[in-house]
Amino acid sequence: MSLWIVNLAGLLLAAAIVWWFWLSAPRARRAAAGGVIDVLVDGGVYTPARIEVTAAQPVTLRFLRKDPSPCAEKVLFDDLGASADLPVDRQVELTVTPPRAGEYAFTCQMKMYRGTLVAR
């Protein structure tokens, strides 16, 4: 009996991992066109990690890094060719313009911090 319960629990857990980390996305925050949106860099995540913006319009992200680990010291928008150094406890603004509708990842250098600009 316990064998079945453990196996079932294990399979459910595996399914939950797939669903939570790959199939479902965090709630997005909408940025006003041409506006500024604050992004907190702490604890291994950008908050918010998913930001909706208007395609072909500049958007300014104001990063505030709280995590002292060097993993968080840079933010890169590989697809948009933009990057910024993030000193601890200092706000750093970075303005980017997603050229067309689509998803644009922003990450730390090691891809552990991950965020997405969703341009519509």
Place this chain on the structure above:
Amino acid sequence: MNDATPSIRLSIGGMSCAGCVATVENALKNVPGVAEAAVNFAEHTATVHGQVPASALIQAVADAGYQAAELRGREAEADKEAAEQAHYRRLKRKTLVAALVAAPLFVGEMLMLFPPLSTPAGRWWGLAAGIATLVVLVYAGGHFFRGAWKSFLAHSANMDTLIALGTGTAWVYSMAVLAFPDAVPSLAQHAYFEAAAVIIALINFGAALELRARGKTSEAIKRLIGLAPRTARVVRDGRELDVPIEEVGLNETLRVRPGEKIPVDGRIVDGRSAIDESMLTGEPLPVEKGVGDEVVGGTLNKTGSFLFQATRVGADTALARIIEMVRRAQSSKPAIGRLADKISAVFVPSVLLVAVLTFLVWFNFGPAPVVSYALVATMTVLIIACPCALGLATPISIMVGVGRAAESGILIRNGEALQQAGRLTAVVLDKTGTVTEGRPAVATLVPAAGWDEARLLAYAAGVEAGSEHPLAAAVVQAAEARQIVLAPAGDFAAVAGHGVRARVDGREVLFGNRKWMDDNGVVLDALPERAAGLAARGETPMYLAVDGRAAGIVGVADPVKDDSRAAIARLHAIGLKVIMITGDNAVTARAVAERVGVDEVLAEVLPEQKADRVAALQARGEIVGMVGDGINDAPALARADVGFAIGTGTDVAIESAAVTLMRGSLHGVPDAIAISKATVRNIKQNLFFAFVYNIVLIPVAAGALYPALKLMLNPMLAGAAMAMSSVTVVSNANRLRWIGRRRDAAEARP
């Protein structure tokens, strides 16, 4: 004022009286987003608080009729270093606390000093160990748990997730064994407190080591930042004052004495001296400079004392722009890192799945006690997986490689250029200014019958006075040196790659190459034979024709750079085909080519055709590097797989090409290629290590060796391996700091 409101400091130029202060302040305050603006007249600076980009402020000041430049001191770097130091101390403290708990638990467990958990005494011991471990998890490992939770909420997982799950599982299971001993089989009644504490200690220790090693990776940037002096001697109201470098205003006059560093960019207005620019250009010989010459902030004044006027300060100086470019390049990534990026993106959730499957496999098929084996294997999988090594592999090498290049006066624009430079199969060298000095001088005058040298030169210089061609300057200078009065010319027209046409004393004068003469039906008589003789010596013959008849030849020679031949030999030694391209005639080009030893010559190529010639080489399958001055050759540099802009000193436009060689020497090309190859090799080593580490050790941790060898990995060993994996990658990248140092040292020896 809210301390959190960002502030920007500007240097303000053009303020002549206190009345200007209000004008500038108002201009700044009217910029949307500015909360407060204050101008300091004595310092010629402004401090602005508010959420506003510096560019908007600079524009507003310019619109008000003044000049502004952003001042960025070294505070940012100092702050970064202070924050890193504080983080290092915190990690050390956490390591120490975790080790103090972990060491006795580990030794006691190994030597079986603790009573078994099945006895009451054993349970008390266990409870004490559990509480001590909880302190370790909260104090020394709390950041892993907080990070894991935040990541989880954001539907993401990272290294914190793995460590928190690995150590958390160990602690919860051990406490469950203590609290409900009857719920698990007696053989599985084992606590793993020491494993959790040891892992936390080791991972903090590894992070501290990594932080130390990482500090070295940014040494190149620190060295560049350290080049600018902290103070400058400004002449104000006839008095020389020492002021912080951030307070130097545009257009202010500064004094530099022998042995002092030049604080900002400017132009010498009085005095002369030899300036050592090696720290920026890699050029070992000091450069003699006098009134009117540009000086660059961060370089060293060797011999004389001089006054100069500041033309660029703060973030606008060449040094600041170089630092900015290096920083940006260090953040970029070549294609080689993309696979690792894709894997990193799905790595941690994949490891979580492997951990669940590991548990189920052991639980269903493992030996007794299945719970213990399943738990140890799962914990080990979670702990040993190292996404950091994978993520660090590429960027850390790029950071060190780009920094090392900058120290040699080689500015690499991005990771892509760095990777491409190592793959080149052919290098195209522009002749003038690249293979040669780019300072042509009149070497021979051949007047035709009825003409003399002075008149030939007077006409030639007269028509060339209005031209911007490099050879034109040589002709004009030769006339001036002989104190020849230039024939006044009008109706000037230049045809690129051919020559010029003008009117002198009502006569039509043509000056240019053989094709220019032929196109205009000029009778050349025996002059072409003389021209061939000049060309064979490497001189460029230019014909002068008046009213359709040849008047003579002006032979211009551009000396080959001393080290061009040696640099080209180095390019050959690494298997590259070397091609010289020039608008010059074929005979002159071949003479120069033979002197320096290139494989192929493309002569008589018009400026606009250079890009096509590069494209033709690419169509032949070559991966082409183009080396030119970055201004006239811009289209060819852009067309090439890697464009190298070569310049002397900091005159070269540093953002015009993929690679900028600040030292005029062609040795910069093989140097850049060597650094590129070494960096790509280093990235490959890192990626290989990171992949092999994870691909081999995760299955081993899951128990792949158990069926054959009855061997299982201890979770504490997994913690040690994981802690060292990132350190290994960073240390390997740090080896790049030593590329070419021996050659540099050998060159520096007299």
